[in-house]
Amino acid sequence: MADPDELSCQELVELVTGYVEGTLSLADQARFESHLGVCADCHQYLGQMRQTILLVGALAEQDIPNDAKERLLYTFRSWKQHA
Numbered sequence: 025m026a027d028p029d030e031l032s033c034q035e036l037v038e039l040v041t042g043y044v045e046g047t048l049s050l051a052d053q054a055r056f057e058s059h060l061g062v063c064a065d066c067h068q069y070l071g072q073m074r075q076t077i078l079l080v081g082a083l084a085e086q087d088i089p090n091d092a093k094e095r096l097l098y099t100f101r102s103w104k105q106h107a
């Protein structure tokens with residue numbers, strides 16, 4: 025492993041699902057959080073992912089009505105345009 029304090033935005037994006045699900049190692053979690061502390065973009069990204077995973081997780085348990093799906097997709101698209 026390289027410098028344990030060094031986490032790129034790309035790496036953070038790759039780890040975000042594990043972070044939200046609580047499956048990262050303590051070392052990765054620490055690196056993740058230290059990057060979040062210095063990178064506003066990733067901090068915002070985490071907030072969006074968290075919300076998405078919660079939404080998708082909650083919706084997956086039941087049938088997703090089409091209009092809800094479209095709203096979700098619309099939300100994802102507007103995030104992309106925003107970024």
Ligand SMILES: [Zn+2]
Nearest residue numbers: 032033063066
């Ligand atoms: Zn970042």
